[in-house]
Amino acid sequence: MDSAFFFTYFLQFVISGITIGSIYAMVAVGFNIIYNVTEIINFAQGEFVMLGGLIMVIFYNKLDLPILIAFLMTVIVVAMIGLLIDQIVIKSIKQPTVLTLIIGTIATSILLKGAAMFIWGKNPYDLPAFSGREAINFFGAVIQPQALWVIGILVVVVGLLSFFFEKSIIGKAMRACSDNQDAALLVGISVKRMILLSFALSAAIGAVAGVIVTPIALMEYDRGAMLAVKGFAALILGGLGSFPGAVIGGLLLGLIEALVAGYISSGYKDAFALAVLLILLFVRPHGILGNPTVAKFKKF
Amino acid sequence: MKKISFQTLFILALSLITMFSVVSCEKKTTQKLKIGAVFSVTGGASFLGDPEKKTAEMLVEQVNKAGGINGVQVELIVMDTEGDATKTNLAVKKLMTQDKVLAVVGPSTSGNSIAVIPLAEETMTPLVSCAASYKIVNNPDTNKPYKWVFKTPQSDSMAVEAIFTHLQSKKINKIAILSDTSGFGASGRAELQRLAKDYNMSIVADETYGPKDTDMTPQLTKIKKLNPQAIVNWSIGPTQVTVVRNWKDLKMDGIKFYQSHGFGSLKNVELAAGAAEGVYLPLGSVAIADILPENHPQKTVTRQYVNDYNAKYNEPLSSFGGHAHDALKMVFAAIGKAGADKAKIRDELEKISGFVGQHGIFNMSADDHNGLDKTAFNMLVVKDGKWAFAD
Structure with missing residues (x-):
């Protein structure tokens, strides 16, 4: 095989890996937002992605709203669902420990999945790609225009979030809650409101991921769990709590899957991804970009 | 009434059970x-x-x-x-x-x-x-x-036989197989491998993917390199739509694409958004009641x-x-x-x-508790978003 061919194939694998990795990264970022404020892992994160895709189907395919408005409405509705989960599930748990809260999120994920099955049925749904389905030729490899949207939106989302958490006063307040809730309360930060906000924000990001992935891979009621598992793996790989870590973890996971499927064996791609995760956890238990000193002070 | 002894409870439960069984016995007499x-x-x-x-x-x-x-x-x-x-x-x-x-x-x-x-x-x-x-x-x-x-x-084997028979009529003997890792995909994959010899098919690639995977481009790219004459895909759910889209995106139309009977719903063709055009698949008669010829034995039922x-x-x-x-x-x-x-x-x-x-038309016997053969499948092709008989 000559080298031009080799390059083309390699490029194709990398593009596939980055596209799917971007989705994992967005799920991981969603996990991180809630984790950073509350120290819990919200296992309903995958369900936000599923809801994003399916609610967009209602707004765009059924109600015929313009794509941008449908997109915004979807994100708002899912963010509201995030708020409700915090209000109804998280707040009403009598003795909130990390464990009971996480179990609460698992229950929520099952509930949302069941509700989605009743509303949308069991069939998969499709959304039209944002700028057509005509594949673009890129040095011999092909890219779906939608894949560029996925990558682009990931960059924008991560950029905005970094700005929000580093520069804005609310973002800083949210980070303060994660460092020490009692101290944050003492300096006048409403911890409850920050937790509420974190649920809305991560639900919104999940919804964005759902809307942009549906034109590539369809969406059905039980897709959430798989995305949550992959996103969680990406999160651990990159380091719990770190946004750049979540992105690196997601992209790495996607790339490993695509390259292993392409060069070794598609049957073993998940096994390889998990093996890399395990090896990394032996070497760096706090993930690629996780901070071991900070991790010591966390409950989970 | 504060303490009910274990024995009392036991007797109570026992009598309840007997009562219910009497009731259910009576019910049975209503024929x-x-x-x-x-x-x-x-x-x-x-x-x-x-x-x-x-x-x-x-x-x-x-x-x-x-x-x-x-x-x-x-x-x-x-x-x-x-x-x-x-x-x-x-x-x-x-x-x-x-x-x-x-x-x-x-x-x-x-x-x-x-x-x-x-x-x-x-x-x-x-x-x-x-x-x-x-x-x-x-x-x-x-x-x-x-x-x-x-x-x-x-049986899966009948679908495989129907596909292989059609491949033979097209003078194709170099194929790639793709399957998902669900029970359906794994069973189809095993049958494809088992029957390939009987039909002189050489399998040049054997790729799999998870039932909830979102992208099969790597698997298809790998297959493209090996240049088979046809791809046979065996999966259920949304992946069989995604895989067809990826096949179209990679401009692999030169390689014929065969789906299993699991693809047999026009919903899938619709979801593929035009990408399923030209895809072959075996289907039972019920799915194509409209296009069955009038004299077909299964037309009426x-x-x-x-x-x-x-x-x-x-x-x-x-x-x-x-x-x-x-x-x-x-x-x-x-x-x-x-x-x-x-x-x-x-x-x-x-x-x-x-x-x-x-x-199909069933003929059971002591040796065959299914009663069908490969003629229970019709080979179809997707044409203008609908099923049509494949030539």
């Missing part, structure tokens, strides 16, 4: 022909169980409206397995031992069906499965069918079923419902001849021949 049905109405395999349940309920309603079987009304007891083998086992046990049904229709999936074979054999109750695997009707120890177990869907189903449920028919249709209709026929006697019903089921069903 009705009880038939059990176990389908995966919810859960991962609900796309099978949901149309099967609806079909079964519709048929029982129809037969009762027409006066029942030989004047006796039919009672259908439907249980949901949720696709879970343990729940299936409990449901079938309850149907066979407590409800004492004359026959059980279902389960929907191969795994669940294989799990309840011992129950049917022990309680000596006929079971007509709606799942595909040939293992359901083949005891590996004797290489013969299990005595009490039948099944209506075509399939059209009637499709019309009844659409009228009652106001939704397009899934061909999977046809498996329940065939199973239940054969049970009706057997009860019609044998009466309310499980052993005789079993014998009548085994004697069924020339039975025109939704998925």
